[in-house]
Amino acid sequence: MKNLQITLKPLIFLLALGISFTSCSSDDSEGEDAPIANVPPIELDCNYFSSGNIHLENVPGASVDYIISCDPKIKGDILIDAGVVIAFEKNAGLQFIDDANYKIEMNGTAEDPIILTGTEKNKGHWRGLLMTSDNPSNIMSHVTVEYAGQIRPGGWNYKGAVIGSWGGVMDFDNCTIQECQEIGLHWVGYASTLNISNSTFTKNDVPIVTNPNYINSIDETSTYKGNVNDYILLERTDVNKDITFHNIDVPFFSNGFKPNNDAKRRFTFAPGVTLIMDAGSEIRFSNAFSYQHETIMVGTADNRITIKGKEDVAGYWKGLSIESNSPLNEIGYLDISNAGQTTGYPNGAIKLGYKDYLKIHDVNFINCTEYGMSINYYYGYNFHLEYSNLTLDNTPKLFSDWLGAEVVDPFNP
CATH class of the missing domain: 2.160.20 (Pectate Lyase C-like)
Known part of the structure; x- marks a missing residue:
């Protein structure tokens, strides 16, 4: 490897090296390196x-x-x-x-x-x-x-x-x-x-x-x-392929994203991933067409996924929106912080749409505005929800409908 030394001089393509050589006596060691210019x-x-x-x-x-x-x-x-x-x-x-x-x-x-x-x-x-x-x-x-x-x-x-x-x-x-x-x-x-x-x-x-x-x-x-x-x-743009968030040594900082309108997409979040969300941003696993996108956001007990606002303020960003009936949709071992709308409804940190499917477990809702989850009951009970071990930390309530009313039991609103 070269020893980097920047030399600023008048430069030409053919360089005179100016190296002088002396003859070696019989006592000199043979094979001695010549000086390098x-x-x-x-x-x-x-x-x-x-x-x-x-x-x-x-x-x-x-x-x-x-x-x-x-x-x-x-x-x-x-x-x-x-x-x-x-x-x-x-x-x-x-x-x-x-x-x-x-x-x-x-x-x-x-x-x-x-x-x-x-x-x-x-x-x-x-x-x-x-x-x-x-x-x-x-x-x-x-x-x-x-x-x-x-x-x-x-x-x-x-x-x-x-x-x-x-x-x-x-x-x-x-x-x-x-x-x-x-x-x-x-x-x-x-x-x-x-x-x-x-x-x-x-x-x-x-x-x-x-x-x-x-x-x-x-x-x-x-x-x-x-x-x-x-x-x-x-940078904010619609997603046009299946993507995976890998567990790298720094967080991702996002202004929100969603799939484009071309085809079904799969969103995978590896255990240990950290996302920092900008003010007012939202992650939507939905678009204008019903492609039933797949959301796989599953950490482990020792390597949880973290999604939080850039500032530790309730409602700093809007949260996650699931609008898909794919049986692959699963959220587990997630810490979600600072989410939920501060004005208007639905204001849950995670929103589940009409006719949609979600398995959710081992999730901590931390410093979110009012609800952990908002569920769309507009056409009645017409969705699939499996949930367990959902914890509220400085978040007032767990479930609401899309009009902001509390739901004590999501299967009997």
């Missing part, structure tokens, strides 16, 4: 990136191989070899946004990672990477991105050090995104494929911002803690 890096301007495919190789004797001083749009495939170190000047970056969807291939190794850094070690010194290429072979393996992250110009309000959008595809394997401003990895709603494994996101303002459609890859193989804001921020 500290070769200055090669500067790549924007014109360099307009000439087609790019292959960045190691520069012998250089601790920093290349300096990039601009923010070019890449016009061909790009291949970066293991061990290459690139330093970006202020406001520089790389844009992989050409409609031809050229391939991005950064193949570092554990021994020789690729380093993308700044010429100054300050958060947000350089812009970072903007990617819309949907080439299925795109990969970043053993790559470190550091000291990047800005609000990119152009009116789209894209923020972050590594940004994927408009159909972008990327496989992040053993990558590190650190010391970045705004957001480490920002995978926005128009991106199409995100794979993350064995990677580290630390010392950023926020480790990852994305939406629920991309959380399947945010799993236990990677680490996400040690940031200014230690949570995965989920």
Whole structure:
């Protein structure tokens, strides 16, 4: 691995090493290593990136191989070899946004990672990477991105050090995104494929911002803690696939979500998951059509699921809404806090709709507005409810109807 030392000098492609050699006497040890020059890096301007495919190789004797001083749009495939170190000047970056969807291939190794850094070690010194290429072979393996992250110009309000959008595809394997401003990895709603494994996101303002459609890859193989804001921020959008919330080392922070209107979806929450909900938000397992979505939110006695408001205030967020008759719907070993509407009805932390199905057990309702659950009796008793071990903690009552009236026995309202 190279010893990273950023050297800012006038740079040229053909470098005179200026190494002097002396003859060895017969007493000298044979095979003695010759001194290694500290070769200055090669500067790549924007014109360099307009000439087609790019292959960045190691520069012998250089601790920093290349300096990039601009923010070019890449016009061909790009291949970066293991061990290459690139330093970006202020406001520089790389844009992989050409409609031809050229391939991005950064193949570092554990021994020789690729380093993308700044010429100054300050958060947000350089812009970072903007990617819309949907080439299925795109990969970043053993790559470190550091000291990047800005609000990119152009009116789209894209923020972050590594940004994927408009159909972008990327496989992040053993990558590190650190010391970045705004957001480490920002995978926005128009991106199409995100794979993350064995990677580290630390010392950023926020480790990852994305939406629920991309959380399947945010799993236990990677680490996400040690940031200014230690949570995965989920931007609000409708869910268009089956998703699983994994038990990672930081919470998810959500402004609410629901399935879209295309098909049935399954929502799975692994034991130990923590969701922090923003003010006025709601999680709805329903949409405009009766697709009977499946909700599987089951922790364990030793590894409970937690869903709570950002502030410890009753009614800070609206709660969960179940509108599905799937027999897979189950909520268990859940601590739900700060939920329920403060005005209007129904105001339970969990709402069960007409003709719907739910098994619920071992749930603590903590500091919720008035009721733990609200049940829709508008068409009479026409739902399936199995419940046990429901506990009220600073929550006044357990059951209500959808008009806010208390129900002592949910089977005899």
